[in-house]
Amino acid sequence: MLDFRTETFLTVCQTMNFTAAARQLNITQPAVSQHIHFLEEQYHTSLFLYRNKQLSLTRSGKILYKHLLTMKNDEKAIMEELKSTYSGIETLSIGVTMTIGEYAIIDKLANFLIHHPEINIHLHYGNTSELLNLLESGQICMAVVEGNYPKEDYSHQKYSTEDYIAVCAASHHFLKDHPHTVKDLVEERLLVREKDSGTRNILEQSLTARGLRISDFIHYTEVENMHTIIGLLKKDCGISFLYKIAVENELHSGILKEIPLDDFKMQHDFDIIWEKNSIYTDKYLSICEEFI
Incomplete structure (x- = not known):
C-alpha cells in the first residue's frame, strides 16, 4: 500500500x-x-x-x-488481480471512443471474449480527452483512441490505420459544381461531431492546415452521435468528414459516396494506450497482440 x-x-x-x-x-x-x-x-x-x-x-x-499516479493505479490493478484468484474471473476495463466502439472493435472484441471466457470486459465510451482522464484516475487500464494525445506520456501500440474522407449522399447536388478542394465545400451544410471528439479534432487540424475553420462553413450542424450523422447524410442533409470505416456499408451499397478532393487525402492511426511504466505493460502488450 x-x-x-x-x-x-x-x-x-x-x-x-x-x-x-x-x-x-x-x-x-x-x-x-x-x-x-x-x-x-x-x-x-x-x-x-x-x-x-x-x-x-x-x-x-x-x-x-x-x-x-501510475503506482497508485497499478495498486488498484493488483487488488483486482488478487480478487480474481478466488473467483477465477478477471475484469478488464477498456475505454473506446465512439467511432472505434461502434465500427472498429466489435469483431476483434468478440474474438477475444470467445477465447477468454475467464475475463469479464467493462467497455467505457468517451471522447479521447475523457478516456485520458479515466486512465489517469485508474478507472480503466487501457484505451483505444482515435484522437490526438501526448504520445510521450503513454505507452502505445498502433491498433489500425484508417482512411479519413469527405462524404455525402450519392444523390447530392453541390452548390458549387464539381468541388476539387475543401474550400469549395464551405457553402455546404457541414455535419460535424461535438467538440473534443477525436473525429472532430482531426478535421479541425486538417482545416487549420488549409487556413480554414469549421465556422467558415456557412451552415453546420453539431451532432454528438455518429449514427445520427450517417442518418442525416443518407437524407442528404449535408456533407461530413469522417472515418471511412464508419460508412463502408453505405459506400458499398451506393447510398453514400466519397467526395474526391485534390487537397484532402488523409489517414490517421487508432492507438491502444495505457499508463507509461506500468508494471502490467507486458500483460497489456499481450492483449494488444490479440486485438491488432
Missing part, C-alpha cells in the same frame, strides 16, 4: 490547493503541509511553487506525480 503522504501529494496535485486537499482528505491544512514537506525532504527536491497566489508543480513535482 502506498504511503498516506503519497495520497496527500496526489490530492494536492489534483486540487492545486492545500486547503481543498485537506478538506477532501479530512485532515488539517498543517498536516497537508507536513506531508508535502516530508516528501520534499525524502526526495531532496521542491515539489511545488507558489507564485502570485497560484500553486504549481515544479519539474520534479511533475515527474513524481506521473510515477506515483
Whole structure:
C-alpha cells in the first residue's frame, strides 16, 4: 500500500490547493503541509511553487506525480488481480471512443471474449480527452483512441490505420459544381461531431492546415452521435468528414459516396494506450497482440 503522504501529494496535485486537499482528505491544512514537506525532504527536491497566489508543480513535482499516479493505479490493478484468484474471473476495463466502439472493435472484441471466457470486459465510451482522464484516475487500464494525445506520456501500440474522407449522399447536388478542394465545400451544410471528439479534432487540424475553420462553413450542424450523422447524410442533409470505416456499408451499397478532393487525402492511426511504466505493460502488450 502506498504511503498516506503519497495520497496527500496526489490530492494536492489534483486540487492545486492545500486547503481543498485537506478538506477532501479530512485532515488539517498543517498536516497537508507536513506531508508535502516530508516528501520534499525524502526526495531532496521542491515539489511545488507558489507564485502570485497560484500553486504549481515544479519539474520534479511533475515527474513524481506521473510515477506515483501510475503506482497508485497499478495498486488498484493488483487488488483486482488478487480478487480474481478466488473467483477465477478477471475484469478488464477498456475505454473506446465512439467511432472505434461502434465500427472498429466489435469483431476483434468478440474474438477475444470467445477465447477468454475467464475475463469479464467493462467497455467505457468517451471522447479521447475523457478516456485520458479515466486512465489517469485508474478507472480503466487501457484505451483505444482515435484522437490526438501526448504520445510521450503513454505507452502505445498502433491498433489500425484508417482512411479519413469527405462524404455525402450519392444523390447530392453541390452548390458549387464539381468541388476539387475543401474550400469549395464551405457553402455546404457541414455535419460535424461535438467538440473534443477525436473525429472532430482531426478535421479541425486538417482545416487549420488549409487556413480554414469549421465556422467558415456557412451552415453546420453539431451532432454528438455518429449514427445520427450517417442518418442525416443518407437524407442528404449535408456533407461530413469522417472515418471511412464508419460508412463502408453505405459506400458499398451506393447510398453514400466519397467526395474526391485534390487537397484532402488523409489517414490517421487508432492507438491502444495505457499508463507509461506500468508494471502490467507486458500483460497489456499481450492483449494488444490479440486485438491488432
